[in-house]
Amino acid sequence: MSKAQILNERSLQLLKTLVERYISDGQPVGSRVLSKDSDLNLSPATIRNVMADLEDLGLVHSPHTSAGRVPTVSGYRLFVDSLLTVKPLESKELSRLHQGLSVNDGSSDVIGAASRLLSELTQMAGVVTLPRRELVCLRHIEFLPLSHTRVLVIFVTNEQEVHNKIIHTSKTFSAAELQQAANYLNSIYSGRSLDAVRKAVVKELQEDQERMNQGMLDAVKMAQLAFDQDNKKDDYVLTGETNLMGFSELSDMDRLKNLFEAFSQKQGVIHLLDQCMKAEGVQIFIGEESGYQAFDQCSLVTSSYSVSDEVVGVLGVIGPTRMAYEKIIPFVDVTAKLLGAALNPKSTTPS
């Protein structure tokens, strides 16, 4: 039986007001305040009894004997899952989002724009993962000879994203040979997803070698190098980290340093965000729930975003556990939907 079911209506109501109050004030909430804040008309003494129950359940916690109560992680969790009344976005914010993520913006960096909007409007840190490579279409590929056996591969995906990589070939190719190889690859693989291309390449090398001439074989081998697995270096755009320095609960320098180091090492954050990719809709990690020491005092509100009904990435907001969830949640939700729409190829190439 969940805690929400154990507790009666009144206790839940009180927990809700407590969390709301704590989020807005940042101070432990005492029984007197709670008695006035809730419209239950209960005396402080009664409230204290309820608080003792909530504390037994591990939903609130007293920093010391004569302080009010502060929500624990479980308390926040219950609040977020069952008690929260989300506030709709203000029209000003909504229009700012629409404007910032409009397709005709010209600048190609929609991902960066989304991240900036998240951090700017929430005054916390915004993060957006780059769209998954696997679900990304190959548009065009190009080879350029560098020195010796080094070849620069440039490929374009998804209408306008340019990637490049240096590969080492087994022999030296001339510019013309490389051009020919690129032409071949473009003619057969263009328009297919990177993942599909990767699989097709392997298959061809295994099964169809006899059917191919040397030029085709070279081309396919180069494609294999170019789309090598390790190529999919997942990455994300993080902005507004500095906003986090303003929060008193993160003002411990050591803690903050850990957090920022986690940001620049990336892989921890990537792993965390990857988990959110599995679920649709908004997901929340509160404090230690993330499993990463560095995020101890932080919450992460994320949502996956989709292009053509396929989840391709995750975006979210990072801030102190004490954040205005009722505003942030719809905010992240809407941003994810708008970003998905902005990335949709149908809308970037209207008929």
Next chain:
Amino acid sequence: MSKAQILNERSLQLLKTLVERYISDGQPVGSRVLSKDSDLNLSPATIRNVMADLEDLGLVHSPHTSAGRVPTVSGYRLFVDSLLTVKPLESKELSRLHQGLSVNDGSSDVIGAASRLLSELTQMAGVVTLPRRELVCLRHIEFLPLSHTRVLVIFVTNEQEVHNKIIHTSKTFSAAELQQAANYLNSIYSGRSLDAVRKAVVKELQEDQERMNQGMLDAVKMAQLAFDQDNKKDDYVLTGETNLMGFSELSDMDRLKNLFEAFSQKQGVIHLLDQCMKAEGVQIFIGEESGYQAFDQCSLVTSSYSVSDEVVGVLGVIGPTRMAYEKIIPFVDVTAKLLGAALNPKSTTPS
């Protein structure tokens, strides 16, 4: 008459030991310590007299009545300009640099590598500007049609750097037309510097229009859009910011926030670094000398780096004013030279 000339040998010697001592300890230096530290065999009382003089000249400063002396910005300046005895790099560091900036490294991100080396080995923040576009050679250009009149331009410079930009053309081009235009541009502009290309394009449009057919004209017009002035968004790679959070003199959260915000806004830093481009060799900004509030408590040790005897960029180290200049200066110097060498096209394409 400069301060170094006003002061006698002994005072300078004492200032030097004071600064060295303060840099290593971080504590105000008292007369007793100074008397033992310097090999002048003077009593503390004598030292105190000298200190009073130095204080009058604004070279040192006492945080309060009964504290030792701390160097002022002028004090550091004098120290750095005239008193410093630079230490040669340790062989371990040197080999680390060589290894990290070796040309055959395979990864194309030499700039990033340089920045990371700077921050890793100095335990402060490392910054490297991207090489100036003007002095960069065009290697290859490519156009890809997007929707309507939008065209994706991809161009490769300096052997392996890939840039891309979206331009809006006046009419819709087919893939074949774009291919043709790219071929034309590659044939005549490849190998020339971006700056030269930009000028040539303008000249052709003004003078040689009648000589050109429509295809050539379109190509040149697109080139103009592609190499538009605003294209040269100067940028830099900054790493190891988190290292700065460890220094007690930067532990004031507001100050640190300002600093980090300056980092992410970039333009201030860019302007500062641009100034260093004019001079060859190592330049140093101590504290407020930079003219930027946010860098108040920081010093910046920079050096320009050159390719083929032409200054193309700047790199440096950012840390607290109290840093080990005698180590950092040669460090920055060597890194700049090695980076220049690594970028030199001659060494990337051995005959």
Next chain:
DNA sequence: AGCTGGCACTCGTCTTTAGGGAGTGCTAAA
């Protein structure tokens, strides 16, 4: 004239102490 020892003084830091305030837990009564 320049250097040195001595001495009074200043100031920051650390610790102790005391007082006030906020809020609790418990108990007994409504």
Next chain:
DNA sequence: TTTAGCACTCCCTAAAGACGAGTGCCAGCT
């Protein structure tokens, strides 16, 4: 079951005192 009352705990702040480091200055020494 709720409420009022009361003793108690603990944090926070300010004030006071002791301590130590280091100075400035003066008078004497070389």
